[in-house]
Amino acid sequence: MLSSEEIIRTIEMLKNENLDVRTVTLGISLRDCVSSKAEELCSKIRAKIKRVAGEMVAVCDRISDKYGIPIVNKRLAVTPIAAVAEGLDRGEYITVARTLDQVAGEVGVNFIGGYSALVQKGFTTGDRNLIATLPAVLSSTAHICASVNVASTQAGINMDAVSLMGQAIKEISIATAEQDGFGCAKLVVFANMPEDNPFMAGAYLGYGEPEAVINVGVSGPGVVKRELERALQSGTKLTLGDLSEIIKKTSFRVTRVGELIAREVAELLGVSFGIVDLSLAPTPTVGDSVGEIIQCLGLTAIGVPGSTAALALLNDAVKKGGAFASSSVGGLSGAFIPVSEDLNLSEAVANGSLSLEKLEAMTAVCSVGLDMIAIPGDVDAGTIAAIIADEMAIGVFNHKTTAVRLIPVPGKGVGDKAVFGGLFGEAHIVEVRNVACSHAFVGFGGRIPAPITSIRN
Amino acid sequence: MGYDRPGIVAAVAKVLFDNSCNIEALSQTVLMGQFAMIVVVAPLAGSSAGTLQAGLETLAAQMKLAIHMRTLNPTEHQAFDVGNAEPFVITVRGEDRPGLVLAITTILAEQGVNITCLGAEVVPVDQRLDYIQIYEVDIPNDMDFSRIQKALREKGAAIGVTVDMQHRNIFRAINQI
Numbered sequence: 001m002l003s004s005e006e007i008i009r010t011i012e013m014l015k016n017e018n019l020d021v022r023t024v025t026l027g028i029s030l031r032d033c034v035s036s037k038a039e040e041l042c043s044k045i046r047a048k049i050k051r052v053a054g055e056m057v058a059v060c061d062r063i064s065d066k067y068g069i070p071i072v073n074k075r076l077a078v079t080p081i082a083a084v085a086e087g088l089d090r091g092e093y094i095t096v097a098r099t100l101d102q103v104a105g106e107v108g109v110n111f112i113g114g115y116s117a118l119v120q121k122g123f124t125t126g127d128r129n130l131i132a133t134l135p136a137v138l139s140s141t142a143h144i145c146a147s148v149n150v151a152s153t154q155a156g157i158n159m160d161a162v163s164l165m166g167q168a169i170k171e172i173s174i175a176t177a178e179q180d181g182f183g184c185a186k187l188v189v190f191a192n193m194p195e196d197n198p199f200m201a202g203a204y205l206g207y208g209e210p211e212a213v214i215n216v217g218v219s220g221p222g223v224v225k226r227e228l229e230r231a232l233q234s235g236t237k238l239t240l241g242d243l244s245e246i247i248k249k250t251s252f253r254v255t256r257v258g259e260l261i262a263r264e265v266a267e268l269l270g271v272s273f274g275i276v277d278l279s280l281a282p283t284p285t286v287g288d289s290v291g292e293i294i295q296c297l298g299l300t301a302i303g304v305p306g307s308t309a310a311l312a313l314l315n316d317a318v319k320k321g322g323a324f325a326s327s328s329v330g331g332l333s334g335a336f337i338p339v340s341e342d343l344n345l346s347e348a349v350a351n352g353s354l355s356l357e358k359l360e361a362m363t364a365v366c367s368v369g370l371d372m373i374a375i376p377g378d379v380d381a382g383t384i385a386a387i388i389a390d391e392m393a394i395g396v397f398n399h400k401t402t403a404v405r406l407i408p409v410p411g412k413g414v415g416d417k418a419v420f421g422g423l424f425g426e427a428h429i430v431e432v433r434n435v436a437c438s439h440a441f442v443g444f445g446g447r448i449p450a451p452i453t454s455i456r457n
Numbered sequence: 458m459g460y461d462r463p464g465i466v467a468a469v470a471k472v473l474f475d476n477s478c479n480i481e482a483l484s485q486t487v488l489m490g491q492f493a494m495i496v497v498v499a500p501l502a503g504s505s506a507g508t509l510q511a512g513l514e515t516l517a518a519q520m521k522l523a524i525h526m527r528t529l530n531p532t533e534h535q536a537f538d539v540g541n542a543e544p545f546v547i548t549v550r551g552e553d554r555p556g557l558v559l560a561i562t563t564i565l566a567e568q569g570v571n572i573t574c575l576g577a578e579v580v581p582v583d584q585r586l587d588y589i590q591i592y593e594v595d596i597p598n599d600m601d602f603s604r605i606q607k608a609l610r611e612k613g614a615a616i617g618v619t620v621d622m623q624h625r626n627i628f629r630a631i632n633q634i
Contacts, residue, residue: 002593006633011548011550013631066623067627
């Protein structure tokens with residue numbers, strides 16, 4: 001028996017607090033499509049995606065109507081293309097990417113992830129081909145998302161790959177200069193990349209995953225913020241422990257919604273249910289911001305002293321509530337701090353309270369890393385590589401996922417604004433200090449060895 | 458039925474006990490000060506419908522209650538069978554006015570949707586007051602729920618209220634372990 005209080009509270013979360021399912025991502029294995037002929041490979045990829053995902057958007061829309069809960073994004077994730085297209089020439093990688101782009105549009109998803117390579121310990125020919133084609137692919141496709149894993153706790157950090165990615169980011173930025181370097185928003189450089197992440201741009205279907213699987217990303221920070229505000233306005237004296245408890249309970253509710261939707265979509269599509277990703281993913285909407293939660297916790301802005309501790313509290317409480325709600329938790333599962341996608345973070349950059357260094361510090365306690373950060377267009381590839389190396393080190397040495405999604409904005413500098421639109425939002429450009437001071441370090445190349453803590457057996 | 462106060466249930470239960478009746482099922486509620494109760498009883502050996510009726514009439518006069526008694530035939534014991542159906546919750550929110558219940562229930566009746574529970578109240582939501590009707594309904598599996606959703610939304614828009622219809626499991630998932 002439902003109480004009217006439960007029903008009214010639920011309706012309020014749905015109507016006024018942005019409770020939604022952030023993404024339903026269908027992972028599809030392309031391992032059975034492999035061919036040494038590009039035409040045959042593309043034909044098999046097209047047929048398989050159409051067969052497995054053809055009904056996905058319609059099914060998601062129907063489930064969304066049934067439960068009255070928005071499913072904001074419908075997306076695909078595939079086996080890393082570096083492996084699927086391994087036998088092809090470099091130029092043919094672009095043909096494969098265009099096929100993926102086209103078929104993604106035809107099945108109605110907004111993004112397809114998996115133009116990816118895992119190179120933490122070294123490159124195959126296919127990996128090098130994929131990285132070399134990133135600028136061409138990301139500047140000429142609408143739906144493709146790319147990711148490259150350059151480091152892991154077990155392998156260490158592949159600094160040659162880090163250098164290559166610094167260069168790739170620069171080239172993509174220049175190739176998409178008219179859109180303020182937007183191509184870089186579709187590329188993530190990872191350490192300890194999860195195989196079942198439903199969020200873009202880093203989603204791909206790992207080698208240990210099933211033939212086809214539904215992974216979901218749950219709702220964003222709006223619900224958590226509103227619960228905290230309600231408690232704080234009640235006049236009761238609350239400690240940080242009490243606030244953590246409120247976040248935990250809210251995370252439980254949100255996760256239950258994610259799992260309910262994921263299981264039903266998976267059943268109707270006849271594929272496996274994979275995981276619920278507990279990440280709090282903000283949007284550029286007022287009231288749906290991780291930065292605003294940090295403000296609820298008593299800080300004037302995200303980035304001021306105390307921000308790392310507040311974010312740690314938030315991230316931990318979200319995980320605890322989510323883990324109680326679902327036994328199938330995976331992906332990134334932490335609070336995101338994507339600067340351009342979170343209005344409050346973007347403003348904190350503009351008013352000077354949030355710096356690149358503070359963002360880096362905060363990534364030690366949350367997921368996923370230096371995310372959606374617009375930097376001056378004249379920052380060189382070597383400096384970008386060094387920033388990537390720092391972020392990878394945080395992930396590798398702390399046994400966690402970290403990532404970098406930097407966007408050098410051609411022709412713009414500190415004080416300017418990059419505009420990407422939609423979910424990607426707009427970003428004030430963040431200052432990068434000490435530019436061109438790290439070339440010799442990055443230039444050594446090779447691999448930063450895995451930490452001693454990786455030897456656990 | 459009558460004005461709510463302590464002792465009503467006990468007084469009714471005593472009349473039933475004194476007349477050798479066993480209570481099989483009971484539902485009681487209070488709405489804006491008005492007490493209402495439905496009791497289904499099974500007569501045991503020695504029980505008489507006429508004596509019970511007289512006892513209840515005496516109690517009604519003493520306590521200023523309206524009491525109605527009738528004998529159920531065996532087919533009336535079972536709940537209405539809608540066949541294979543899924544439980545949905547309809548919520549109607551907006552300004553209170555005459556005709557809201559009529560508007561919604563007319564659509565449900567036309568579509569053959571059975572209401573299993575219905576309530577309406579004025580509730581404080583944050584800083585404001587909302588008039589909310591909550592219907593729990595069973596939608597037969599062979600019926601297209603989106604057609605009913607559409608009809609309800611359109612009617613709501615026409616009369617200036619917000620109408621939503623959602624599967625009950627979303628409320629369970631969010632609120633119950």
